[in-house]
Amino acid sequence: MSILRVVNLSKKLGDLQVLKEINLEIESGEVVAIIGPSGSGKSTLLRCLNSLEVPDSGTVYFYDTEVNAKKQTEAELNAVRQNIGMVFQHFNLFPHLSVLENVSIAPRLALGQPKEAAEKQALELLERVGLQDKVSAYPEKLSGGQKQRVAIARALAMKPEVMLFDEPTSALDPEMIKEVLMVIADLANSGLTTILVTHEMGFAKEISNRIVFLDEGRIMEDAPPEQFFNHTKNERAKIFLSKIM
Numbered sequence: 001m002s003i004l005r006v007v008n009l010s011k012k013l014g015d016l017q018v019l020k021e022i023n024l025e026i027e028s029g030e031v032v033a034i035i036g037p038s039g040s041g042k043s044t045l046l047r048c049l050n051s052l053e054v055p056d057s058g059t060v061y062f063y064d065t066e067v068n069a070k071k072q073t074e075a076e077l078n079a080v081r082q083n084i085g086m087v088f089q090h091f092n093l094f095p096h097l098s099v100l101e102n103v104s105i106a107p108r109l110a111l112g113q114p115k116e117a118a119e120k121q122a123l124e125l126l127e128r129v130g131l132q133d134k135v136s137a138y139p140e141k142l143s144g145g146q147k148q149r150v151a152i153a154r155a156l157a158m159k160p161e162v163m164l165f166d167e168p169t170s171a172l173d174p175e176m177i178k179e180v181l182m183v184i185a186d187l188a189n190s191g192l193t194t195i196l197v198t199h200e201m202g203f204a205k206e207i208s209n210r211i212v213f214l215d216e217g218r219i220m221e222d223a224p225p226e227q228f229f230n231h232t233k234n235e236r237a238k239i240f241l242s243k244i245m
Contacts, residue, residue, distance in 0.1 A: 009058030145176030
């Protein structure tokens with residue numbers, strides 16, 4: 001059974017039709033990179049997967065449960081969202097909380113974890129992302145790459161079954177990109193279902209099982225990386241790749 005399933009999903013933002021009849025299935029353990037030109041609907045699609053954006057038509061399913069903020073109670077929606085972690089471009093850390101508090105607060109508030117257990121787990125996650133020496137620091141003292149690794153640890157603290165990454169390196173200086181990509185690769189290689197919107201084509205090719213190419217709100221190609229990057233027959237994909245590779 002698919003862990004995530006998108007059926008005939010369409011979405012407008014203002015007058016712009018951003019997504020057009022999207023159909024997509026993600027199997028448990030897959031690593032899927034969503035790529036395409038700017039404005040093709042990649043981030044909107046990702047945000048529809050956990051109902052940060054509500055589609056105008058069509059349906060998103062987590063296993064057999066529909067994910068829809070208009071149809072679910074807040075409690076039902078939160079129960080699904082706990083299983084779908086998300087990491088954004090701009091970190092969204094709490095500036096008034098330490099690194100340890102940023103990572104441990106959600107399990108305490110949302111899951112009712114005792115403080116000691118939540119902090120023990122946070123320490124383990126911070127070690128996993130290479131930030132065990134920053135537990136007492138505040139976000140203003142961190143580099144962009146460090147902030148993004150804290151954001152990843154924070155998402156992992158909810159023990160999600162799926163991780164969504166929305167261009168996680170686009171706000172970073174070049175020297176910080178590698179440290180974040182290494183953490184994402186570690187998660188993907190561990191078997192965590194991973195959906196990644198990215199402009200890092202080499203990385204997408206290296207870690208993904210599938211490349212989903214979006215253009216003008218439609219899926220133009222859904223193929224293994226080798227086939228997409230070396231043998232695509234889609235003309236729009238060829239033009240896109242010729243500009244960036």
